[in-house]
Amino acid sequence: xxxxxxxxxxxxxxxxxxxxxxxxxxxxxxxxxxxxxxxKQLRKAIGRDEIRRVFLAEDADPAVTxxxxxxxxxxGIPVTPVPSMKELGRACGIAVGASAAGLLNV
Numbered sequence: 001x002x003x004x005x006x007x008x009x010x011x012x013x014x015x016x017x018x019x020x021x022x023x024x025x026x027x028x029x030x031x032x033x034x035x036x037x038x039x040k041q042l043r044k045a046i047g048r049d050e051i052r053r054v055f056l057a058e059d060a061d062p063a064v065t066x067x068x069x070x071x072x073x074x075x076g077i078p079v080t081p082v083p084s085m086k087e088l089g090r091a092c093g094i095a096v097g098a099s100a101a102g103l104l105n106v
Contacts, residue, residue, distance in 0.1 A: 026080055027091040030055060034104040037092045039064055042102045046071050051102040053078050057085040060099035068100050077102075 036045045045051050046068070054072040056065045058081050072079050082088040085097030092101050 026053070026055075027082070027087075030091045030101060030103060031093055034106055035092060036102045036104060037089075037094060037098050037100075039068055039100045042068055042100050043071065045102060045104070046075060046077065049075070050105055051077055052105050053080060053103045055080050055082050055088055055091075055101045055103075057082050057088045057097070057099050059084050064099050 036042050036051065042051065042054065046054070051072070054068065054077055056069060056079060069079050082091070085099055088101055089096050089098040092098050
């Protein structure tokens with residue numbers, strides 16, 4: 001398996017970051033749904049229980065994304081890895097890379 005055994009069920013497999021959810025591509029859902037982009041905003045939104053899924057870029061600095069991942073897992077929020085910051089930024093509809101993003105509860 002491609003993910004940490006201790007966290008099984010909370011993290012999507014790294015080898016398949018575009019795993020589908022209900023027939024829709026997760027990154028497409030991120031692009032077409034209300035979202036938060038950026039570590040600071042995401043940290044605040046997770047603390048307010050406003051996030052239903054977290055996306056973290058695999059090529060981002062672990063010192064930046066690590067605390068977000070820990071907080072999300074502590075709150076029981078699924079974490080989905082994305083191969084690159086550029087791809088995550090594109091999925092969020094921005095012209096620059098993003099290290100973290102999250103889908104808002106609606």
